[in-house]
Amino acid sequence: MDALSKTKGAYSLIIQSRKKMYAIRDPHGFRPLSIAKLNGGYVIASETCAFDLVGAEYIRDINAGEMVIFEEGKEIESIQLFSAPIKQCIFEHVYFARPDSYLFEKNVYEKRKQMGKELAKERPVEADMVVPVPDSGVAAALGYSEQSGIPFELGIIRNHYIGRTFIEPTQEQRALKVKMKLSPIKKFIEGKRLIIIDDSIVRGTTSKRIVTILREAGAKEVHMRISSPPTSFPCYYGIDTPQKEELISSHMSLKEIEEYIGVDSLAYLSIDGLVNSVGESESFCKACFDGNYIV
Ligand code: SF4
CATH class of the missing domain: 3.40.50.2020 (Rossmann fold)
Incomplete structure (x- = not known):
């Protein structure tokens, strides 16, 4: 948390130890990052089409400035680290994302x-x-x-x-x-x-x-x-x-x-x-x- 408070710009992070996983989105939420469920566990991806490939069930997007903590045998924990104006990358909708993805909770194909x-x-x-x-x-x-x-x-x-x-x-x-x-x-x-x-x-x-x-x-x-x-x-x-x-x-x-x-x-x-x-x-x-x- 201390390191991130000194970090500026666009980032999406996943940090793993043996028993814990942290998923973090930057304060402005430039890039998408989503959570899904798979075989009783959780998976994180920057494009929801990845979930369809492995048969995972989409749950929600990680919010801008949010840290989500996953730990074996525990409920998901969420900490809102930062609060700043939301600035999602509009070019993701235009070009980067795959049409079958849901981006910032919107279907890319439909928007295009x-x-x-x-x-x-x-x-x-x-x-x-x-x-x-x-x-x-x-x-x-x-x-x-x-x-x-x-x-x-x-x-x-x-x-x-x-x-x-x-x-x-x-x-x-x-x-x-x-x-x-x-x-x-x-x-x-x-x-x-x-x-x-x-x-x-x-x-x-x-x-x-x-x-x-x-x-x-x-x-x-x-x-x-x-x-x-x-x-x-x-x-x-x-x-x-x-x-x-x-x-x-x-x-x-x-x-x-x-x-x-x-x-x-x-x-x-x-x-x-x-x-x-x-x-x-x-x-x-x-x-x-x-x-x-x-x-
Ligand atoms: S909208 Fe353009 S400048 Fe902004 S994050 Fe997306 S690609 Fe970069």
């Missing part, structure tokens, strides 16, 4: 679909079909399609043996991976006006590559819609995002990004639209969108 609906209300455009960037844009694209009435098609197929591209260290490696990872279904794409949905644009290179393969496949128009606001600031709370200079929206205007990635139009969901999709504004950290760092 809602972001797509908000995006369709805020940023409509005439087109023949809505195509998600697999898999990051699927839920939002379904929401966009439902709200706009424009048909949803899986026009791009993802090779599931290739992982996330933004963490590859060099530009060449990232470009090669995108090429290996995504391929368009030409029959659907040719001569069509497309709305491409993704959850975010980080450096812009992946989006550029996707637009290029769609143009090569014969797309008539490519409109990109992003189900979160521009990511203009780095995260200092445990997420390994690129430095500010590498975030495309920190140094390029909307028009410049449109030209760079080669789309007919580009639009993002507003911060208000994102917050409306997820929950109350006050309880979220949105620093990578608005630069307001609480710590």
